[in-house]
Structures are given as C-alpha cells and as structure tokens.
Amino acid sequence: MKYVRKLSAIGLSSVLAVSLAACGVKEEAKAPNNAGTSGEQKAVKLRIMWWGSQARHDATLKALDLYTKKNPNVTFEPEYQGWDGYLDKISTMAAARNLPDIIQTDAAWIADWGSTNRLMDLTGAINTKDVDPALLNTGKYKDKLFAIPLGNNAFGLVYNKAELEKLGITPPKYGWTWDDFFKFAKEAKAKLGKNQYAFKDLTADGLYDAYQLAKGKGWPRADGKFNYDKETWLDWMKKFAEMRAAGIVPPADVTISDKGADAKLDLMIQDKILLRNSHAAEFSGFDALKPGQLALVTIPQDKQAGGWLKASMYWSVSPDTKQAEAAKKFMDWFINDPEAADILGTSRGVPVSKQIVTGLESKFTPTDKAAIELINKTAPNAQVFYPGPGLKNGWDKFEKEYSNLVQQIMFDKITPEKAWEQIEKLGKEIK
Structure with missing residues (x-):
C-alpha cells in the first residue's frame, strides 16, 4: 500500500470519535x-x-x-x-x-x-x-x-490541566520529548493519591507506533511489511513493566476497563489518570465532560516527531x-x-x-482554538500518515496474535523477550 502524503493543516478543529451515547x-x-x-x-x-x-x-x-x-x-x-x-x-x-x-x-x-x-x-x-x-x-x-x-x-495527547495545577505538577509543553514524557510520569506519581496514575499502561496501546516513529525506525507495519524494531519494542515493553511494578501506571485490569470519552469508564474523566491519547477532533468531546479543565499537547518527539496529521x-x-x-x-x-x-x-x-x-x-x-493549535504545532514536522496494511496477506492473524501477546505481557503472564520471539515468528509469515 502506498504511503499517504503529508496533509497540510488548515487551521481549525475539534470533536472526533468515541462517544457518550449508547451504542446502536x-x-x-x-x-x-x-x-x-x-x-x-x-x-x-x-x-x-x-x-x-x-x-x-x-x-x-x-x-x-x-x-x-x-x-x-x-x-x-x-x-x-x-x-x-x-x-x-x-x-x-x-x-x-x-x-x-x-x-x-x-x-x-x-x-x-x-x-x-x-x-x-x-x-x-x-x-x-x-x-x-x-x-x-x-x-x-x-x-x-x-x-x-x-x-x-492531528494525533496528540489530552491532559487534565486543572488537576496538574492543583497538585503542583509541571504540565507538558509543545515540543516535549519522550524523556520528558517518562520523567513526567515519575514526578506525577510522587504527588498523586492512592489509585491515581500518570497515564494508563500503554503496553497494548497504539501509541507504540508513535514511539517507534520518533526513534526514526518508521511505521511498525510500513508498506504492508513487518517492520517492528526489536530494540525499540523491547525498550517500550520493559519501561511499562517497570512502571507497572512501581505503580506509576495502573494494574492491567484497571487499564483494560478504560473506555475513552465514556463519562463512567474513561480513566481520565474519572480522575484516575492525568493524560491520554487524543486526536484534535476528539477534544471538544472530552472537554464536554470536564469543561475548561483539559488541554492538548503534541506527541513527544525524539530523533523525529512522533505525531501525524490525517x-x-x-x-x-x-x-x-x-x-x-x-x-x-x-x-x-x-x-x-x-x-x-x-x-x-x-x-x-x-x-x-x-x-x-x-x-x-x-x-x-x-x-x-485549542484543537487548532495542536494541528498547527504538529504540522511543521509531522510524520507521513500511514493507515496500515489492513487484514490481508496474513495481517489478520498477526493482529489477533499480537493483541493476545501484548495483553499477556501486561498481565505478567509472559516476558517481553518471550513474546518478541513469537511476534518475530508471526512477522515472518506476512506475505
């Protein structure tokens, strides 16, 4: 599949998916x-x-x-x-x-x-x-x-600005790095109460794509090919295993209970986490649940930017x-x-x-205007958005097995190293 060309930001935005209404x-x-x-x-x-x-x-x-x-x-x-x-x-x-x-x-x-x-x-x-x-x-x-x-x-992060101010935690800033991201988590943990966390466990989250992109390793499924970088992937998995053990991120059962922008199940809306993934177009949906309390920031960067436009x-x-x-x-x-x-x-x-x-x-x-700013701050060095390979050529099997393996890691049923062996084997089956 061809890469989608980088989109140019126009200058506006808000509200995307994820809902409050009952399904169906x-x-x-x-x-x-x-x-x-x-x-x-x-x-x-x-x-x-x-x-x-x-x-x-x-x-x-x-x-x-x-x-x-x-x-x-x-x-x-x-x-x-x-x-x-x-x-x-x-x-x-x-x-x-x-x-x-x-x-x-x-x-x-x-x-x-x-x-x-x-x-x-x-x-x-x-x-x-x-x-x-x-x-x-x-x-x-x-x-x-x-x-x-x-x-x-634009793909970015939404955080609870009001809660950070109340706790005296330095808020993230546009242009922050992945080192800043993990430092933020440790600082937040020291000031948070019981059953409160910096963010949910991102072991099984799509934010890993942004991390590998920022490291300059490309999309994990670039052009329909298996492109997971072993060193980067293991680094991500081990970081979250350490944070899970330290109580910086919630236990696995709490993480999987999260449902974005749901008034009763969203961990950020329930004041259990401070920060989560968000697109610019989702922001007003989040803001409606916590009016005036939230703010947006870009995906952290490293050698390259981590965010993209779409x-x-x-x-x-x-x-x-x-x-x-x-x-x-x-x-x-x-x-x-x-x-x-x-x-x-x-x-x-x-x-x-x-x-x-x-x-x-x-x-x-x-x-x-807040959503516009995220788009405009992401645009100058945004990654070229790639929608993924779909489910053809063996990716359907890979998706199911990968999801199962990363959840096993999150529940401490398998080590990242053992999981990688199976993921790498699955990757070789992609046509």
Whole structure:
C-alpha cells in the first residue's frame, strides 16, 4: 500500500470519535409536515450511519433536518453510536449486503473495503474543488475515490490541566520529548493519591507506533511489511513493566476497563489518570465532560516527531444502494453548504472546504482554538500518515496474535523477550 502524503493543516478543529451515547441508537430524522414529495420528485429515504460523541450526534441530526427542510422529498433513517464495535457492526452489514446508503468510514479501512468492492467509487461525483488534494487523496485506493474526507486532524495527547495545577505538577509543553514524557510520569506519581496514575499502561496501546516513529525506525507495519524494531519494542515493553511494578501506571485490569470519552469508564474523566491519547477532533468531546479543565499537547518527539496529521473521517456510499444519486447529492451539500457548516461546526474536525473554513473563523470557540493549535504545532514536522496494511496477506492473524501477546505481557503472564520471539515468528509469515 502506498504511503499517504503529508496533509497540510488548515487551521481549525475539534470533536472526533468515541462517544457518550449508547451504542446502536437508531431513529427517524423528523421531516416537516410537507415532507415526502416535492413536485414530481420521488420520495427518497436515506439510511445513514456514523460514530461519534453526543455533540456530533446532535449536530448531525440537526443538519439532516435542515437538508429535509430544503429537500422535502428526502428523509433519513440515521443510526449512530460510539467508536467501540462500529467496525464490527458495519462489517457484518456489508457481509449481509445490508449496509446503510451512507456510512462514516476511517482511513484504515479504505484499502480493504475498496479492494473487496464494499464501497462505491465516487470519483468525480462530488464537488471537491475546495478540498486540499493531499487530503482528498487519503480517500483513494488505486486512484479510485472511495471516501470523501470530512475533516483534517492531528494525533496528540489530552491532559487534565486543572488537576496538574492543583497538585503542583509541571504540565507538558509543545515540543516535549519522550524523556520528558517518562520523567513526567515519575514526578506525577510522587504527588498523586492512592489509585491515581500518570497515564494508563500503554503496553497494548497504539501509541507504540508513535514511539517507534520518533526513534526514526518508521511505521511498525510500513508498506504492508513487518517492520517492528526489536530494540525499540523491547525498550517500550520493559519501561511499562517497570512502571507497572512501581505503580506509576495502573494494574492491567484497571487499564483494560478504560473506555475513552465514556463519562463512567474513561480513566481520565474519572480522575484516575492525568493524560491520554487524543486526536484534535476528539477534544471538544472530552472537554464536554470536564469543561475548561483539559488541554492538548503534541506527541513527544525524539530523533523525529512522533505525531501525524490525517483526515478525521469520511463519508462513503454502499455499492448496493438504490439511492446513489441522492446519497451523492447529500454528501456534496454536507461538505460545501454554508448553512450546513454553521450547524456542523467542527464536530468532525477541520472542515475540508477552504471556503467553509474561512466562513467559520469568527465562530471558533476556545475549544476549537485549542484543537487548532495542536494541528498547527504538529504540522511543521509531522510524520507521513500511514493507515496500515489492513487484514490481508496474513495481517489478520498477526493482529489477533499480537493483541493476545501484548495483553499477556501486561498481565505478567509472559516476558517481553518471550513474546518478541513469537511476534518475530508471526512477522515472518506476512506475505
């Protein structure tokens, strides 16, 4: 798979995935009394599905109502939920050829779904003249456009600024290093109470990718090839084993109970950890749970930067839809219409239309501005984003086995050295 080119930051952002709402929420978007037909236009109902925070759900439902008001023949059957379980659900729907007409998708899925005819080719179907070409290209697979990007985004960290101030802990700063990151953890432990930790155990967390990138070793799964660096990987695993033993990070059972941006299960929201992963576009979702208490910072760096820019998410169309033209018309409106932009704001990150961004600048909230700053601070030396190899060529087996092995490490059932032997063996099976 080709590397996705580095995205240019536009300057705005906020709210991404992970949600507060119960999974599987489904309802009819209410149409006005005159909905159904308009002149000779045929009545159309579009099924549409997305993941996100409650703020995104509310904004999207309002946008759907506006679209129906402007196009009375079109109504919607929306379904929305949090991030957890979303991919499993749409994968099951795709297998049954029962996908909604429009689905929200992620960069990591496009190659798999595009190569197996689970998404419609949208090349030339949507007005994207105001979309940065580098951003638009992230929705392509083999020069076919399978997904329309909905926002720009940056990968970083969110921390509890208010709690750090209360405890007298020096907050992280933009441009900090991985040495600073681990030093921060030790300093925090000395001032934290019982059952409080610097951050969760990152043994089984995707933040390892950022660590290897910062060390100058590239993506662990670069170009679909096994590229885990033994020395860097063992260093990461041993650091967290030491911190687990010292109580700097929580026990494994506490770590696995964490569910990001869930009001009851997010360890940071429950004041059990001080810092966690976050995309810029997720920030307002976190801020809604702790208004004014949180802040963002870049991923730590080493020889290179550890963070990257990417499209926040996409709209895609089912290849089995019977409402293809209506779906495309709606998606065009969604990214280009100023009234839609007023409602949606930054609920999916930086709007992709440059004209829309210009129109929203005067309406940026403090939360938006914080997310904008993360994007702008990440942009100058951001890593080239790579969505991963998907599940082909043996990566499906690797994913399952790798997840099992790192969890065994976290529960102290296997040493990092023994786990590495098995991971390296699995890597050799990748075609």
